[in-house]
Amino acid sequence: MSTNITTRVILTALATTVLAIGIPAATHAGESDKAAAVDYTGMSPEALAEHLMLNTSSFKLDQRVQEGGTAGKRLEQDEIQKLCTPLRGNPVDSATAEKVVALARDSISYPEGGIQLGDWKLGRELAWSGFGFRVGHKTDDHSLAENGPGGNCYNCHQLATDRTGGNIGPPLTGYGKLRGTSEPILKYTYEVIYNPHAYFACTHMPRLGANGILTSEQISHIMAYLFDPESPVNK
Numbered sequence: 001m002s003t004n005i006t007t008r009v010i011l012t013a014l015a016t017t018v019l020a021i022g023i024p025a026a027t028h029a030g031e032s033d034k035a036a037a038v039d040y041t042g043m044s045p046e047a048l049a050e051h052l053m054l055n056t057s058s059f060k061l062d063q064r065v066q067e068g069g070t071a072g073k074r075l076e077q078d079e080i081q082k083l084c085t086p087l088r089g090n091p092v093d094s095a096t097a098e099k100v101v102a103l104a105r106d107s108i109s110y111p112e113g114g115i116q117l118g119d120w121k122l123g124r125e126l127a128w129s130g131f132g133f134r135v136g137h138k139t140d141d142h143s144l145a146e147n148g149p150g151g152n153c154y155n156c157h158q159l160a161t162d163r164t165g166g167n168i169g170p171p172l173t174g175y176g177k178l179r180g181t182s183e184p185i186l187k188y189t190y191e192v193i194y195n196p197h198a199y200f201a202c203t204h205m206p207r208l209g210a211n212g213i214l215t216s217e218q219i220s221h222i223m224a225y226l227f228d229p230e231s232p233v234n235k
């Protein structure tokens with residue numbers, strides 16, 4: 001069985017997503033008939049994963065997602081992903097970085113009237129929320145509800161000291177207190193949240209603005225959470 005590398009990466013990503021949202025039991029009508037016709041025992045793990053995900057409805061590729069379109073659409077790589085995937089975690093070379101940064105810069109749109117700080121309390125809600133790019137599943141009642149807006153920041157960053165955050169990204173504790181609120185620092189922060197590849201080519205941080213997860217207004221609230229002297233981030 002020769003599964004090419006791209007399929008393998010996609011399947012790994014799908015497997016992670018499916019595990020994260022819980023594997024629905026494959027008991028849909030017709031599913032058991034289809035399953036019965038397939039000899040799982042002779043399959044490699046890759047072939048089995050490919051079969052379960054692409055040929056059965058255990059992972060619903062047609063379910064709607066927050067950025068519009070369907071979950072299946074996420075398997076199509078965009079230009080930045082096509083440039084970054086072949087690196088496979090190796091350091092980004094300067095030619096690739098230049099292309100990625102240029103694409104990222106082009107993707108950024110700025111709010112009318114300039115970059116403003118919104119309401120840090122709304123920003124905290126968004127930063128705390130695990131929504132943002134999630135597929136369907138709601139953890140509180142396990143319904144397949146409309147995705148809410150969310151930044152998912154805490155999964156990767158420590159921000160305030162009243163909640164533990166992840167360490168995939170650098171700690172942002174005391175962000176505004178340490179950096180001030182000059183125009184260049186506000187612009188930098190807006191751009192990093194909108195499309196972090198503009199500064200960190202092939203980063204693991206999601207493109208929250210460019211991928212339609214957060215609106216400019218929602219970014220302004222998260223920025224207030226980072227910069228406002230009253231925000232717990234700066235206490």
Ligand code: HEC
Nearest residue numbers: 151152153155156168169170192193200203204205206222
């Ligand atoms: C999947 C993990 C992940 C998520 C989710 C994430 N980030 Fe990041 N973030 C990173 C990583 C990693 C970096 C470091 C950039 C690099 O080197 O790749 C970073 C960098 C940053 C920086 C620049 C750091 C600096 O010192 O200037 C800011 C600001 C930032 N993130 C804010 C946010 C905010 C706000 C959110 C939520 C809306 C968020 N991030 C969500 C991973 C993440």
